[in-house]
C-alpha cells in the first residue's frame with residue numbers, strides 16, 4: 001500500500017522500481033483494484049489527481065513490486081534513503097500545480113485571514129496564564145489560599161481600605177476552619193500577607209478575563225480574526241469563565257467544615273478540585289498557545305508560499321505519520337504527569353518519603369501501605385484501589401514518580417527516534433525535540449530536589465513553572481509536525497498565495513483586500 005502510494009506520487013520511482021524487479025509475476029487483481037481505488041479517490045478529490053496511465057500500463061510490474069516489496073523491505077528503503085526520498089515529489093504538489101484557481105473560494109480565504117496581532121495577543125495572554133499558575137502555586141505553598149472567605153467577582157477587586165475594613169475581614173477569616181485549627185496564632189499583619197497573596201491571584205485572574213475577552217470581541221467584530229479562529233476564541237472564553245468558577249469551587253472545599261470532615265482532612269482544599277483547577281489552567285494555556293502558533297505559522301506560509309510548499313512536502317512524508325501521533329501522545333503524557341503532580345501538591349505528599357531513587361529504605365513502600373484499606377469508604381472496600389491511588393499520599397507520590405520517570409524515558413525515546421528520522425523532520429521540529437529533552441531533564445532534576453529538600457517554596461514553585469515549560473515545548477513540537485489545514489494547503493498549492501503576494505507587492509495594497517478580490521474573481 002505504502003509503495004503503491006509512492007508509485008502514484010512519482011512516475012520516476014515507478015520506472016526505477018520496475019527495473020529493480022524484472023521478474024514477471026502474475027498480475028494480482030486485489031492490487032489492481034487497490035490502485036484503481038486510489039486513483040478514483042484522488043481524481044474525485046480534484047486535488048490529488050495524477051494520471052494513472054503509467055501505473056496501468058505497467059500493471060503487472062507494480063503489483064509484483066508490491067509483493068516483493070513486502071518481502072524485501074523495499075518500501076522502507078525507498079522511503080528512508082534520503083536522496084531518493086527528497087526526489088519524490090508528493091502527489092499533492094503535482095496536482096496542486098494543476099488545480100484550477102476556481103477551487104479557491106472567498107470562504108477559504110476568510111478562513112485564514114487572521115492578523116498576526118491576534119497571535120501576539122494570544123501568546124501574550126498565555127504568558128499571563130503561565131504567570132497566574134505559578135502565582136497560584138506560590139499562594140498554595142505559602143498557605144494563603146483560604147484567607148479570603150468570600151467570592152465577590154466585582155466588588156472583591158478592591159482590598160479592604162483602612163483599619164476598620166481590615167479588622168472586619170480578619171474577623172471573617174477567624175471563623176474559618178483554617179484559622180481555628182491551624183492559624184489561630186497569626187496577627188493582623190500576618191493576615192494581611194496571606195490576604196494579599198490570594199487577592200493578587202484573584203485580581204490577576206480578573207485581569208486575564210479583561211485582557212482576553214475585550215480584545216477577542218474587538219478582533220471578531222473588526223474581522224481581524226477568521227471565523228475559524230473566532231470559534232476557538234469562543235471556546236477559550238468559556239474555559240476562562242469556567243476557570244473562575246473552578247477557583248471558587250476549589251476554595252470552598254477548604255472552607256466548609258462538613259466537606260473537610262467527609263475527607264477526614266485538615267483545612268486544605270480538596271486535591272481533586274486543586275488538580276481540576278490546575279488542569280483547566282493548563283488547557284487554557286495550551287489552547288491560547290496552540291491557536292497563536294497556528295496563526296503565525298499560517299501567515300508565514302501565506303507570505304512565503306514557495307518555502308511553505310517545500311515544507312508541506314516534508315510534512316507529507318509518510319515517515320512523519322508516526323511522529324505526529326507520538327508528539328500528541330507525548331503532550332498528553334506530560335499533561336497527565338503534571339496532573340499527577342497536582343495531586344501530590346494537593347495532598348502535601350511531597351512531605352513524606354524524602355529520598356530518591358528509593359522511597360525510604362526500599363524501592364517501593366510495602367503493598368499494605370500502598371493499598372491501605374483505611375482509605376476505603378465503602379463497607380465492601382471495593383473503592384480501596386482507586387481511593388488509594390488518588391487519596392493515599394504514599395501511593396500518590398509513587399504514581400507521580402512513576403509518571404515522571406515514564407515521561408522522561410518517553411521523551412528520551414522520542415529524541416532518539418527523532419535523531420533517526422532527522423532527514424524527515426523539519427528543522428524547527430528537530431530543535432523542539434532537543435529542547436524537550438533538555439527541559440524534561442531539568443524538570444526531573446527539580447522534582448528530585450523538591451523531594452530531597454522537603455518542598456522548599458522557591459524550588460517547588462520553579463518545579464511547577466518547569467511543568468508548564470515542558471508542556472510548552474511539547475505543544476510547540478506537536479504544532480510543528482502537524483500537517484497544514486486543507487484550506488491553507490489549497491491556497492498555497494493552487495498558486496493563489498503566490499498571486500496574492502505579487503499583487504500586494506506591486507500595488508502595496510492591503511493583503512486581505514487583495515485576497516478577497518482575487519478569491520471572488
Ligand code: HEM
Nearest residue numbers: 137337338341342344345350404407444447448460464467
Ligand atoms: C516530567 C516530569 C515532571 C512533571 C511534568 C512534574 C509536574 C509537577 C506539577 C505540575 C506539580 C504540581 C505543582 C503545584 O501545583 O504546586 C508537581 C508537584 C510535585 N512534584 Fe513533580 N513533576 C515531574 C517530576 C517530578 C519528579 C521526578 C519528582 C520527584 C521524584 C517530583 C516531585 C514532585 C513533588 C514533591 C511535588 C509537590 C510539590 C508541592 O507540594 O508543591 N516531580 N510536579
